[in-house]
Amino acid sequence: MRFQAAVLRSYENPFTVEEVVLRAEPAVGEVLVEITGTGMCRTDLAVRRSAGRSPVPTILGHEGAGVVVQTGGGPDAAIGVGDHVVLSFDSCGHCRNCRGAAPAYCDSFASLNLFGGRREEPPRLTDATGKALAPRWFGQSSFAEYALVPARNAVRVDPALPLELLGPLGCGFLTGAGAVLNTFSAGPGDTLVVFGAGAVGLSAVMAATAAGVLTVAVDQHQERLASAERFGATPLPAASPDLPEQIRRLTDGGAQYALDTTASPPVINKALRALRPTGSLGLVARLHTPLALEPGTLDRGRSIRHICEGDAVPGVLIPRLIGLWQAGRFPFDQLIRTYPLAGINEAERDCDAGRVVKPVLLP
Template sequence: MEFTPIETEGLVMEELNSGFKHMPVVLDDMRPDEVLVEMKYTGICHTDLVASAGAYTVLDFPAVPGHEGAGVVRAVGPEVKDTSLKVGASVILSFNHCDSCANCSAGHPACCSRFEHLNLAAKRLDNSNSAKLTDGRRVSSQFFGQSSFLKLSVVSQHSVIQCPYPENLALYAALGCGFQTGAGTVLNALKPSVDDSFLIFGAGTVGIAAIMAARYLGLRQIIVVDIVNEKLELAKELGATQVVNSREVKDIPCEIQKITDGGARFAIDCTGVSAVIDMMIDCVCCRGTVGVVGSPDPNFVLKLDPVHLLHNNKTVRGICQGDSIAQEFIPRMMELHRSGNFPLEKLCSFYDVKDFEQAINEVRNGKIIKPILKWS
């Protein structure tokens, strides 16, 4: 397949801990099973930020992150399986998967045996990539199959989901990772019943999505723990039945045991902080389940007491991307939004791409939930 090189622009991490730099990038390769997408909007996720700090050792620099893209198709490779995908179509982008391993074949693409390579290494399976800098250096340019911090990007066909509501493309950019992870953890992975108590640590994008999903299921008790009172107020507005500021309560496990009369049935961590996960295990009841959902920082250390887990029959499980099939679950979230169950308008803040540093600072400072960059 012949491909004429295209110069575009992007937010590039030139080296470890260098942060992001807005600079030109040249796309010089597109495979027959790939799609060329012009980004209109890109969500900023915690995963993008920890990538620049070296959280993923498989990622080579320079690299372009971004994995919550939304845009318009500009070219479709002749071997793309979705024959309904046309130039000009509005699309949402999500995580990549191989589509051939046992877990992919069983309907669990977020458990793909090649997940780390295809998503965190930002390369194709053969270790190639689709872009370079103007000085000739190759760029890791398929982060989660998309590297949507590029204005134009060569995207894996498995990362593309058609969007039938282009008027809401800006809001739906955020569905590709954070909201999918939180909502999918509740609706796809844990599947609590109405009588269950559900505990959520962290009221950021992932935690808020989990709250909305739990409310949608009508759970009797949805408890949220965070350190920012404004976020806790929003959590109550969106469905939390109780909130706890962990800076104001000395013994969180004891407080949760009191609130739930013996411990929560389910608890998920959306912070990626190891101390929170250790504490969370003491917050669930006998036969309770702890879900590790948040992306950890590079210095993550977890201490587990196997005797406590054994004697109390507790389960600790990792849940990636909400165990979702993005091509099915993202359309479901669109419909939840349209029916009023996922009020994304209250959660998304928009910034011109040139103001990316302001957006990053405001999400780190807890001022906003989901920053979305607008490409001019």
């Protein structure tokens, strides 16, 4: 079958929206999804800086939502034709961490999601001339009119919901909210500071407010700080003098939890200095330079760890976030601006310039 997709042909050039060819029906355990809306995550754009590890040409996109149009049957046959689904990250389903309900730490996470997907011979997805496209970024490659995905990555949702807006619940919003609700398991009486009030940071702020957590948000952009304040956080400009001291004052001696979405070593050091004894810092962004910690930053039981996909089991956290949204307590739709698929390069420019928090493409 032929359909339109946004193809990244080289790391330097814009996406090209072109016809691609899917040369197979869904196999057992797979479903074909007609994409209604698909979010753009910073991790899609980071492929440009992947130094060749994520192969091109490829179809990116890993925050898809759509309608199942065909299934291959099999163990996850609970998903059927006509179902509305939100797509999330891929995992093998049988390694130790998958069996332990920690699919974000699947042994095969990097190879399945980031560095090429399952290799296929002959290729099932090609461009119009028959040249292979790297298959299934995050198990979905959803910057396209259709995506062939493992059924285990598809979470069924109520057809009455605005499906075109739900895709980012599969990664960016899941990550920020999951860090607060799963990793930190934060609740009333807890304190949190978020560094970087973008898609991940603001979803952490929203989830923290919903959970009754006192939250401070730090960013360089006034508009991002204004959003954080609207969602319940105390805003602090990144350039404020003696930021850790200000945060300690606002959080009664230091935050119990900190979330860094910037990957900046100086920011990470500030985050650690803003923590109270036993406080924990979570990192979500990939570091591009070595991280040197200032002496004393980890003293007195402080800890630091990486958080992947909000420690989520998508089939559990996505319905929970939808429930919070329906109750008016997780207003993620306010972060979204929609673009046609053909507007993908404009969406990337707007994202880079900080003009939009979460672009969603409508194929």
